[in-house]
Amino acid sequence: MSVQGTILVLDGTSTNRIMLKVQLTAAWYHVVQGERLHGLAGLLRRTKPDLVLTSQHLPDGTAAEVKKLVMADPDLIDVPVVAIAPQNDKAARLKALSDGLDDVLAHPFKDTFLLARVRSLLRARAETQELQVGTTSHPIGFAESSTAFIAQPKTARVAILTQSPRTGALWQAALSKQTRLALSVHTSLNLRGILSGPVPDAILFEVSANPPNHNLLADLKSRSTTRHTVLIGILEAENAELASEVLDRGADAVCLAGFNTEEVLLRLDNQIARKTRLDQMRASLRRGLVESWVDPLTGLHNRRYAMRAMDQIARQSARSGEGFALMLADLDHFKTINDTFGHIGGDSVLTEAASRMEKTVGSAGFVARIGGEEFLIGLSDTTQAKALTLARSLCNCIRDTPFELPDAPAPIPLTISIGLITTRTAKPLKPHQPAPLERLIKSADTALYDAKSAGRNQVRARQSAA
Structure with a gap:
């Protein structure tokens, strides 16, 4: 039997625990049981659940205290905690949401709705885990723990999407007293307003069975602009089957039994807080990825x-039989610039030289800074003649225009030496037989040394039989 995840069920009544275990085990989840707050910290450490379902009231505590214990463990901070409250107990539902629980389910509930909500919450957790680094709780780029406070936007953009303008106007009026929400109203038949305007942080949408609007969710989730927007469905009646389908199609939460202002606001607060955290993690991840490939100075x-x-260029060449080139370039007598004008002056020269070389190479290849004043240039699908022409252009772009420095009485002349290694166009090699990169770099380095020894400000070329 395939186990999809571990769910911790907490309830002081054994029959409730057994019933939930039967429902969840039948769906191939591994279920762990507990009945009280005492000893829960150890149980959490041992079982590492993916989701916690807890009665709102335990013999020695509450669901809110369970949530605090889960949040206290850095390894479990993204584990959803769901309270189970009595059926038709509106106050209990609102209390759970106000206490920061990820959701609240009214007991008894149908298997279909329970499992749909479990799937939805586990998907949300998986999304968070994908933004984590390794097995730690620190997203790339964050020095602080992910438990650190992340402020929500001062004004959250919320789009209201209803079947009729009248319903939208009623919802807008009910929420308009909340100054932290920037509201806009649209109808389900016309998404242009949402898709062409500022990207909303959340969309409240009316769930209708007749006519069904389920494709709306697939549409919103498929678009890059609204893929990460919070989607909260509002159902007019307690329709578990319809709610289950909405959750499985991508809704982040549903409100059963109609629009309730307080519940909607609580769910918006909870979901937008989560979205804010994930958005910052995504931005941090993007920064980390960029920084891992980019030289910060140039x-x-x-x-x-x-x-x-x-390596990729070499492998592509092995498959196609087309030649490629590798250059090592070094600014001549660069140490003199650093000694005369300091590292600020040296950095200015490096930055300008990098810009010139990148512009000269253009789309023919790439330029990378691999050392203090040393650069590597890679060209794919080229010949030695073409590569030599470009290498000489690189020498010219550095030599022909002296460098302006604020503290220099006159522009500073500078030259560059280049070692070039090219591969001959030959019979395509097998994909697992690319030209050995280390050997090519060593050959280019030898050619660079030859250029330096010959007086600098020139290109020396070699050819490989790769």
Whole structure:
């Protein structure tokens, strides 16, 4: 039997625990049981649940206290905690949401709705885990723990999407007293307003069985602009089957039994807080990925990128039989600039030189800074003649225009030396037989040394039989 995840069920009544275990086990979840708050911290550490379902009141505590214990463990901070409240107990439902529970389910509930909500919550957790680094709770780029406070936007954009303008106007009027919400109203038949305007943080949408609007969710989830927007469905009646379908189609939460202002606001607060955290994690991840490939001073690619890129170029050449080129370039007598004008002056020269080389190479290849004043240039699908022409253009772009420095009485002349290695166009190699990259770099380095020894400000070329 395939186990899809571990769910911890907490309830002081054994029959309730047994019933939930039967429902969840039948859906191939591994179920762990507990009955009280005492000893829960140890149970959490041992079982590492993916989801916690807890009665709102335990013999020695509450669902809110369960949530605090889960949040106290950095490894479990993204584990959803769902309270189970009595049927038709509106106050209990609102209390659970106000206490920060991820959701509240009214007991008894149908298997279909329970399992749909479980799937939805586990998907949400999986999304968070994908943004984590390794097995830690620190997203890339965050020095602080992910438990650190993340402020929500001062004004959240919320789009209201209803079948009729009248319903939308009523919902807008009910929520308009909340100044932290920027509201807009649209009808389900016309999404242009949502898709063409500012991207909303959340969309409240009316769930209708007749005519069904289920395709709306698939549409919103498929678009890059609204893929991460919070989607909260409002059902007019207690329709578990319809609610289950809405959750499985991508809704983040549903409100049963009609529009309730207080519940909607609580769910908006909870879901937008989660979205804010994930948005910041995504931004941090993107920054981390960029920083791992980019030289922070010049904005060029760095050594790590260059090695990967050259490996790919070599492998592509092995498949196609087309030649490629690798250059190592070094600014001549750069130490003198640093000694005379300091590292600020040296950095200015490096940045300008990088810009010139990148512009000269253009779409023909890439330029990477791999050392202090050393650069690597990679060209795919080229010949030695073409590569030599480009290498000489690189020498010219550095030599022909002296460098302006604020503290220099006159522009500073500078030259560059280049070692070039090219591969001959030959019979395509097998995909697992690319030209050995280390050997090519060593050959280019030898050619660079030859250019330096010959007086600098020139290109020396070699050819490989790769």
